[in-house]
Amino acid sequence: MRCPNCGTENADTGSKFCQKCGTPLTPEAQMQMGQPMGAPQAKKKMSTTTIVVLVVVAIVVVIIVAGIWIAVSSFNRVTHGDVDMSVTNVSYSANESGITPSSGDRFALLTVRITNNGDLPVITGPTYFTVKAGGIDYGADLRFASDYTGTILMGSTQSFVVTFEIPSGATPTKLTFNGIFGSATCNVPA
Secondary structure, eight states: OBOTTTOOBOOSSOOSBOTTTOOBOSHHHHHHTTOOTTOOOOOOOOOHHHHHHHHHHHHHHHHHHHHHHHHHHHTTEEEETTEEEEEEEEEEESOBTTBOOSTTEEEEEEEEEEEEOSSSOEEEOGGGEEEEETTEEEEOOGGGGGGTOEEEOTTOEEEEEEEEEEETTOOEEEEEEEETTEEEEEEOOO
8 A cells, every 4th residue: 555645655464554654544543543534644843942942043143143244334433422423435546636646645535424413513624534544644635625524414414525645555544533522533444
């Protein structure tokens, strides 16, 4: 007799159950198991221990992924008081708006994003920004001050490019904003 569950051919020895999977093969065996003839077999349930282990593993994975995301996303970002600042992009130029840097220098253009979560406006300008490159602090280039001079109102965010003239071989590593609220320094992405 062929088992309706696993398809195993069972010898006709009068056996009531499949020799491989134990499925009832006769109406009497099914009634003995409390199942009507032709009823599907009940699927085995996962043990409580297996479910607990799977849940714990899922929670650990979520915590690890969240930690990595927070570490990566906050690397180039700093919060100081009610001000969030981040550097979202860095580019370099040997000629910016028709202006060339001194011999042996280049322009580092840092895209800065500042969010004002406070009750007072945040004022930005060229004297408020410095960048560390090659272990030396450089002030923002005053020739491009109009690009990032202004006021960030309460509850708003502004992105702008701050330009620095730095030696050609130097790479910016830290940006500092010295505002009336104090100073905030964040990493500059490579």
